[in-house]
Amino acid sequence: MEEATVDAYDESEQTAGFYTVLEDNLAVPFSTDVLGMRVQRTLDRDDSIRVQ
Numbered sequence: 001m002e003e004a005t006v007d008a009y010d011e012s013e014q015t016a017g018f019y020t021v022l023e024d025n026l027a028v029p030f031s032t033d034v035l036g037m038r039v040q041r042t043l044d045r046d047d048s049i050r051v052q
Contacts, residue, residue: 004017029042 004021005014006017008014008017029040031038031040033039
């Protein structure tokens with residue numbers, strides 16, 4: 001988190017920094033468990049990610 005937000009001045013810049021760190025470090029496609037089922041996910045350029 002600190003790496004993503006260290007130079008951010010407001011929430012918008014914090015969000016952009018977080019997404020940049022995700023983009024640089026998240027290996028796709030990836031597999032994970034969702035509701036007990038194994039799934040594989042790929043991301044396309046037009047896909048969006050919601051982080052809550």
